[in-house]
Amino acid sequence: MQREQTPLQRIVADFAESRLALSGLAVLTLILLVALFAPLISPQNPYDLAQLDVLDSRLPPGSRSGDGLTFWLGSDDQGRDILSGIFYGLRISLGVGVASTLCAVIIGLTMGLCAAYFGGRTDGVIMRFVDIQLSFPAILIALILLALLGQGIGKTIFALIMVQWAYYARTVRSTALVERRKEYIEAAVCLALPPSRIVFRHLLPNCLPPLIVIATVQVAAAIALEATLSYLGIGVPITEPSLGLLIKNGFDYMLSGKYWISFFPGIALLVTIVSINLVADQLRDVLNPRLQK
Amino acid sequence: MTESTLRVENLRTHFFTRQGVVKAVEDVSFSVGAGRILGLVGESGSGKSMTGYSIMGLVDPPGRVVAGRILLGGKDLRTLAPDEMRKVRGNRIAMIFQDPMMTLNPVLRVDTQMIEAIQAHADVSRAAALERARDALARVGIPSPQERLSAYPHQFSGGMRQRVAIAIALLNKPDLIIADEPTTALDVTIQGQILFEMQKLARESGTALIWITHDLSVIAGLADEICVMYAGRIVEHGSVDQVLDAPLHPYTHGLIDSVPSRGRRGEPLRQIPGMTPSLLDLAPGCAFRDRCARADGACAEDPALSSPVAGRQVRCFHPLTQSAVA
Amino acid sequence: MAPPYMGILHSAFWTLIFSMPVFIVRRLMQSVLVLCFMSLLVFVGVYAIGNPVDILINPQADQADIERAIAALGLDKPLWQQYLIFLKQALAGDLGKSFAYNIPAIQLILERMPATLELALAATGMAVFLGIPLGLWAGLKPDSWPGKLIMTGSILGFSLPTFWVGLMLIMLFAVELGWLPSNGRGPTTELLGIPVSFLSWEGVRHLILPATNLALFKLSLIIRLTRAGTREALLQDYVKFARAKGLSSTRVVGVHVLKNIMIPIVTVIGLEFGSVIAFAIVTESIFAWPGMGKLIIDSINVLDRPVIVAYLLIIVSLFILINLAVDIVYSLLDPRVRISEAKG
Numbered sequence: 001m002q003r004e005q006t007p008l009q010r011i012v013a014d015f016a017e018s019r020l021a022l023s024g025l026a027v028l029t030l031i032l033l034v035a036l037f038a039p040l041i042s043p044q045n046p047y048d049l050a051q052l053d054v055l056d057s058r059l060p061p062g063s064r065s066g067d068g069l070t071f072w073l074g075s076d077d078q079g080r081d082i083l084s085g086i087f088y089g090l091r092i093s094l095g096v097g098v099a100s101t102l103c104a105v106i107i108g109l110t111m112g113l114c115a116a117y118f119g120g121r122t123d124g125v126i127m128r129f130v131d132i133q134l135s136f137p138a139i140l141i142a143l144i145l146l147a148l149l150g151q152g153i154g155k156t157i158f159a160l161i162m163v164q165w166a167y168y169a170r171t172v173r174s175t176a177l178v179e180r181r182k183e184y185i186e187a188a189v190c191l192a193l194p195p196s197r198i199v200f201r202h203l204l205p206n207c208l209p210p211l212i213v214i215a216t217v218q219v220a221a222a223i224a225l226e227a228t229l230s231y232l233g234i235g236v237p238i239t240e241p242s243l244g245l246l247i248k249n250g251f252d253y254m255l256s257g258k259y260w261i262s263f264f265p266g267i268a269l270l271v272t273i274v275s276i277n278l279v280a281d282q283l284r285d286v287l288n289p290r291l292q293k
Numbered sequence: 294m295t296e297s298t299l300r301v302e303n304l305r306t307h308f309f310t311r312q313g314v315v316k317a318v319e320d321v322s323f324s325v326g327a328g329r330i331l332g333l334v335g336e337s338g339s340g341k342s343m344t345g346y347s348i349m350g351l352v353d354p355p356g357r358v359v360a361g362r363i364l365l366g367g368k369d370l371r372t373l374a375p376d377e378m379r380k381v382r383g384n385r386i387a388m389i390f391q392d393p394m395m396t397l398n399p400v401l402r403v404d405t406q407m408i409e410a411i412q413a414h415a416d417v418s419r420a421a422a423l424e425r426a427r428d429a430l431a432r433v434g435i436p437s438p439q440e441r442l443s444a445y446p447h448q449f450s451g452g453m454r455q456r457v458a459i460a461i462a463l464l465n466k467p468d469l470i471i472a473d474e475p476t477t478a479l480d481v482t483i484q485g486q487i488l489f490e491m492q493k494l495a496r497e498s499g500t501a502l503i504w505i506t507h508d509l510s511v512i513a514g515l516a517d518e519i520c521v522m523y524a525g526r527i528v529e530h531g532s533v534d535q536v537l538d539a540p541l542h543p544y545t546h547g548l549i550d551s552v553p554s555r556g557r558r559g560e561p562l563r564q565i566p567g568m569t570p571s572l573l574d575l576a577p578g579c580a581f582r583d584r585c586a587r588a589d590g591a592c593a594e595d596p597a598l599s600s601p602v603a604g605r606q607v608r609c610f611h612p613l614t615q616s617a618v619a
Numbered sequence: 620m621a622p623p624y625m626g627i628l629h630s631a632f633w634t635l636i637f638s639m640p641v642f643i644v645r646r647l648m649q650s651v652l653v654l655c656f657m658s659l660l661v662f663v664g665v666y667a668i669g670n671p672v673d674i675l676i677n678p679q680a681d682q683a684d685i686e687r688a689i690a691a692l693g694l695d696k697p698l699w700q701q702y703l704i705f706l707k708q709a710l711a712g713d714l715g716k717s718f719a720y721n722i723p724a725i726q727l728i729l730e731r732m733p734a735t736l737e738l739a740l741a742a743t744g745m746a747v748f749l750g751i752p753l754g755l756w757a758g759l760k761p762d763s764w765p766g767k768l769i770m771t772g773s774i775l776g777f778s779l780p781t782f783w784v785g786l787m788l789i790m791l792f793a794v795e796l797g798w799l800p801s802n803g804r805g806p807t808t809e810l811l812g813i814p815v816s817f818l819s820w821e822g823v824r825h826l827i828l829p830a831t832n833l834a835l836f837k838l839s840l841i842i843r844l845t846r847a848g849t850r851e852a853l854l855q856d857y858v859k860f861a862r863a864k865g866l867s868s869t870r871v872v873g874v875h876v877l878k879n880i881m882i883p884i885v886t887v888i889g890l891e892f893g894s895v896i897a898f899a900i901v902t903e904s905i906f907a908w909p910g911m912g913k914l915i916i917d918s919i920n921v922l923d924r925p926v927i928v929a930y931l932l933i934i935v936s937l938f939i940l941i942n943l944a945v946d947i948v949y950s951l952l953d954p955r956v957r958i959s960e961a962k963g
Contacts, residue, residue, distance in 0.1 A: 132653050132656065135653075135938070135942050136893075136897075136935075136938060137893065137894035137897040137898070139897050139898060139900065139901070140894075140897040140934065140938075143897075143900065143915070144660070144661070144664075144931050145664075146919075147915070147919050147927050147931065148661070148664030148927075149664070220778065224778075224780040227780055227782070227783075228780055228781065228782050228901055231782045231901075231904075232782075232900070232901065232904055232916050233916065233919075233920055234916070234919055244782075247782075247783070247786065251786065251905075254786065254789065254790060254794065255789070255793075255794060255801070257794065259790060259794075262786060263790070266783050266786060266787075269780070269783060270779065270783060273778050273779070273780070274775075274778055277774075277778045349863055351859060351862055351863060379865050379866075379867065380865060381865070382862065382863055382864065382865035383863060383864035383865030383866070384865050387863070387864075388860075388863040390856050390859065390860055390863075391856075392856060395855060395856035395857060396856045396857055396859075396860040397857060397860070398857040398861065398875050398878070398879065399857070399879070400878045400879050400882070401874070401875070401878060406861075409864070409866060409870065409874075410864040410865070410866070413864060413865045413866050413867065413870070414865055458860070461864065
């Protein structure tokens with residue numbers, strides 16, 4: 001190596017080695033900006049019923065509405081602009097995915113660290129829960145919860161948190177256990193350093209790289225799961241449609257050849273998920289200590 | 294000199310990796326006659342195993358035999374079509390590998406693994422093949438071979454498994470057996486038994502044997518001739534007694550010296566300084582010169598194999614004389 | 620003196636004998652625990668969070684009916700007693716009548732089960748019979764373009780949501796090309812008293828798209844497993860030894876490699892069968908396949924709560940059964956698991 005790099009510089013440099021990952025990151029950044037500034041850039045506010053006209057419903061892409069607005073991607077059965085619907089839908093989809101993943105990471109991290117640090121009974125109880133939960137597929141757990149709780153954004157987020165936390169808990173526990181057995185932690189325990197210092201200064205930083213990788217993949221999985229649940233009609237409510245719900249709304253019209261109502265939100269969903277996965281793939285290689293040169 | 298079973302001439306096997314060309318085997322020549330045992334000695338990475346794979350035609354990409362002739366009974370194996378080469382493998386040349394825990398397929402019964410080796414080369418019935426398999430097991434000293442045939446490899450001990458592998462190698466009465474460190478993973482007593490039996494089998498059946506090892510003490514009691522390999526090349530060649538009693542190459546001398554012996558008890562163990570060089574884009578010149586006390590400016594050139602003593606060869610500008618060894 | 624390995628063989632043998640029943644009993648106990656836990660969760664969901672009167676009694680019922688039902692369900696009793704009553708009725712197979720169909724919920728679900736199982740089996744079959752050859756190919760020739768194509772395809776298969784792929788299949792093969800039906804199960808034929816689709820050509824045509832859709836994720840999984848297993852196996856000495864014996868490459872790959880990678884693949888196929896049934900919910904909804912999955916979504920949409928409760932309990936039991944069966948089969952296949960379980 002020519003000169004000393006900070007770890008962060010190395011990670012950035014390694015990440016930039018893959019063109020595919022960089023383009024994934026670029027697309028993802030664009031998507032995030034669109035979601036963030038949706039109200040500013042959307043041709044229409046799809047939540048404002050006053051702006052909608054039933055006469056404009058189900059127009060093909062490129063058509064013009066009664067008030068001269070161009071529907072670049074067509075309009076849906078309410079006369080809503082699909083493009084604006086996608087922009088606002090991205091907000092919901094990304095918001096639900098990111099919020100649920102963040103909460104689940106915090107819960108899983110806490111549980112995993114507790115299990116690894118205290119061991120014994122605490123470990124046994126936490127890991128038994130994790131094992132039970134991981135023996136069921138995510139979609140089934142989310143379905144059970146939403147079937148019992150009913151629709152809603154908050155409830156969907158809750159279901160996605162419940163689905164995800166176990167992955168993080170298991171990952172954190174196994175990484176922390178490996179670290180805990182190392183001699184420097186034993187030395188720290190012998191020096192009677194406070195537990196909080198051992199946990200936060202030694203265990204936590206070592207758990208972060210795998211956690212970041214899994215969390216990135218999980219954001220994509222959470223978005224896909226939310227879309228699936230909303231498509232099934234048990235996720236977010238119709239008043240604030242996510243991409244999945246937009247797709248559901250157009251499904252019946254697709255069979256009669258009006259493909260655009262479902263198709264374009266579907267493409268948006270696809271691009272989002274694939275770009276996150278590309279970034280996650282490269283992050284995994286970059287943060288994996290075994291692959292470091 | 295009698296007709297050799299196998300004659301290798303100027304063999305070169307290179308690996309074309311992304312980082313560059315690795316010359317795993319470079320200009321290797323030797324021959325071995327019927328009933329004779331040739332020891333191929335070297336450290337790991339010296340190219341001795343790759344020489345064996347090259348003869349078998351089992352070099353995997355990115356590796357490739359790029360030059361040389363491999364003459365089995367006068368016929369160059371490199372000119373054979375893949376299917377003809379397949380018929381040679383396991384039939385006229387057999388190979389035994391280092392780790393008996395790994396060479397037998399763990400999920401197939403021993404009889405399956407023996408019968409398929411027979412039926413790959415001869416159109417015989419299952420019953421006849423089974424009988425030959427049983428005889429082969431008996432010949433390598435496996436008790437109650439009939440019952441052991443239907444066992445799985447994990448039901449055998451390491452030594453017994455290596456005997457099974459040897460039995461498989463013997464099944465088709467090959468002209469040549471290449472044994473790649475077959476006793477390294479075994480206990481010393483079992484190693485002794487296997488060495489004894491291999492030697493006996495080679496002598497009785499007239500099979501030529503190439504014994505690849507890093508262990509000079511194994512070679513000392515077993516082989517007739519010895520080739521010492523270093524960094525892909527043969528650096529010394531001669532009869533076992535000549536080479537072990539009076540090595541010509543400084544590397545051979547170092548190897549012999551680093552074996553702990555009773556005569557030098559109490560003295561610090563001698564070792565060869567430094568490490569084996571990386572074969573990746575190896576610079577020209579003697580590959581041993583960085584570790585050699587006798588090296589000088591001349592060693593920057595490639596030394597050729599020379600024959601300072603009749604019947605022996607050495608690849609060195611400054612071979613040891615008899616007085617230097619003592 | 621006996622050879623040293625005899626001792627090892629001996630102890631391994633006894634560990635095996637003793638660990639078998641312990642292992643199965645332990646698994647059974649775990650399963651019962653999980654079932655209790657899940658039933659408690661469903662109970663809490665129905666009784667504690669929602670109002671059970673709303674959930675379990677038909678909204679069209681009159682006041683007298685409601686009071687009779689409250690007494691029958693024991694809703695005037697303390698919660699823990701209600702749970703016991705709930706458990707007792709569930710064990711007796713009585714989870715109420717469907718509001719929508721007015722027949723016992725359990726009966727309704729059991730009627731729909733064959734359709735789901737047929738779809739799940741067809742999808743699993745597709746995943747196995749396509750996935751193993753494709754995975755082998757990708758493992759044997761990882762740098763060839765078909766090898767790379769197969770891997771790219773499997774990465775896509777992993778990241779695309781099932782329902783999205785289903786929509787694309789409908790759009791392409793049903794709407795644009797008009798080759799295959801996208802709706803329903805088609806005519807069924809009775810086989811041992813169970814209605815099945817795959818015996819008539821029309822039924823098979825109806826089965827193709829949903830089964831493909833459901834198979835895609837598992838197909839990707841099996842391709843990856845097979846490829847990784849193949850590449851791993853090819854590096855092993857036993858493959859080199861098999862080649863050194865002069866075996867044809869067909870036999871080396873078809874017997875030596877394949878037999879070694881089959882153990883993990885069979886296990887994963889078994890373990891994933893439950894998740895195929897779970898994902899059938901999505902596929903059935905898209906293709907209007909009349910199985911349990913479509914039933915649960917329809918029931919959630921019309922708030923047919925007895926069916927929801929019954930479905931949840933049945934699917935959880937089904938899952939526990941599958942997991943239990945796979946654990947036992949796996950322990951039979953691989954002695955190392957039994958030994959470590961007995962110690963652990």
